[in-house]
Amino acid sequence: MSNAPHRNNDSSRHPEWQYLDLMRQIWxxxxxxxxxxxxxTRSVFGAQxxxxxxxxxMPLxxxxxxxxxxxxxxxxxFLTGNTxxxxxxxxxxxxxxxxPLDKYRKxxxxxxxxxxxxxxxxxxxxxxxxxxxLGPVYGKQWVNWPVYEPAGEGLFRQRPAGVNQVADLVESLRNTPGSRRHIVEGWNVAELDQMALPPCHKTYQFHVSGNRLNGLLYQRSCDVALGLPFNLWGGALFLRLLAQQCDLEPGELVWMGGDTHLYLNHSELVEAQLARAPEGEPRLSILRRPESIFDYRIEDFEVTGYAPQGQLSAPVAV
Structure with a gap:
């Protein structure tokens, strides 16, 4: 059992306690x-x-x-479509x-x-x-989902350019904000066996409420210790980029996990992190608005108010 620091249970508590409470519940x-x-692993199903x-x-x-x-x-x-x-x-x-290293060694x-x-x-x-x-992983599905057309009796050929779900999403948010189809999907069943790893953060859905853009990220599988901190950042970043491109204000990010787990060999990391308390209020500034969501550069982002506690590491399960 973990010796957690004292925390308040009211709505004003630091938002990171949600993450730590989930980690504790799983462990x-x-x-x-x-x-x-x-x-x-130790696993729960259906976390939020x-x-x-x-x-x-930002959930940093x-x-x-x-x-x-x-x-x-x-x-x-991912946004480049490169694999x-x-x-x-x-x-x-x-x-x-x-x-790929594991594949090469074998x-x-x-x-x-x-x-x-x-x-x-x-x-x-x-x-x-x-x-x-890596095969047709995330970015390939996001910006170039394959489309096939008839090529003779019983034959089909793939079109040179597939569906750019991200570009279509930007247009739908701008032009039909009330739509219930603001979705980017990575789970292409026909190509899963070609991927180095099938998509874990598989489905993104967005919702416009007034001038606020809300987003939901569903993960079928989530490594809470190593993967989830990156997934939360990526989901929030996606929402922030879309909001800027569509003249909306960032709203709420809702994260949902299917098989939400901790690896048994991550015990040292888990115990150390559960002994810590959140502090600080990290914030992200986007310093430039490019013409397209595909034109951002790393220099466009600045984080302030971030003074994290010491690094915690654990082995990646391949």
């Missing part, structure tokens, strides 16, 4: 399960968190350091490196380090093309 009451990775994004507020955890620039670079990469890790590795972002028998593999991906375009692609 102390979750169902212990055998999972795909073989590591084992809510965060107000008014006045620049303070009880450990969250590398928000890394999370932002990943999100901007090769080379661009990320060149920016020092290793979020996706472990999956195929080649080479005991290469992640650092050496990443450097080779950046230096060698042919090597990156062969070993750095």
């Amino acid at each position: 102390e009451q979750g169902d212990e399960r055998v999972d795909r990775t073989g590591i084992g 968190l809510r965060f107000d994004l008014a006045d620049g507020q 955890l303070t009880t450990k350091r969250v590398f928000w620039k890394t999370a932002t670079r990943e999100f901007l990469w 090769n890790i080379r661009e990320l590795c060149a920016q020092g972002v290793q979020i996706w490196t472990d999956w 195929a080649s028998g080479e005991a290469i380090t992640r650092e050496a593999f990443s450097a080779r991906i950046v230096a060698d375009a042919a090597f990156a093309a062969q070993w750095g692609d």
Whole structure:
């Protein structure tokens, strides 16, 4: 059992307590399960968190350091539709490196380090093309969902350009704000077996209330210790970008989790984080409004009021 710091239970308490309460519930009451990775988890099903994004507020955890620039670079990469890790590795972002690295090690028998593999991906375009692609993951589905058309009797061919769900979302928010179809979906059943990892944060839905834009993110599977801090930031960032592009005010981010879990080998991180109390009020400023949601750069974002407590790390389950 964890020795949690004292906290108030009223509505004025720090919003990060929601995250810590969920972590505690999973660790102390979750169902212990055998999972795909073989590591084992404690899991609950059907979790929900809510965060107000008014006045620049962001769900950026303070009880450990969250590398928000890394999370932002990943999100901007999704918007490009690119599925090769080379661009990320060149920016020092290793979020996706472990999956192609594992594949390469198994195929080649080479005991290469992640650092050496990443450097080779950046230096060698042919090597990156062969070993750095993740398949049609997130960004591919978001901005280039495949469309097929008849090509003769019983035959179909894929159109060169697919559906850009993000561009369509911006247009629908601008032109039909009352629609119930403001959705970006990543779960393309026909292509799941081609992906290095099927989408965890799979469905985004948005809702315009007056001049406020609210967003809902549904995750089918959520690693609460390592993944959720990035997912919350990414969902809130998506909402903020859409709000700016559509002349709306940021409203509320609602996060919902299906299989919401902690890995059994994350005990040291969990116990350390549950012993901490949130502090500070991190806020995000977007310094420029580009012509399109696809034209943001990392230099366009500034976080203030963020003084996180010490970094906590744990192994990634591949």
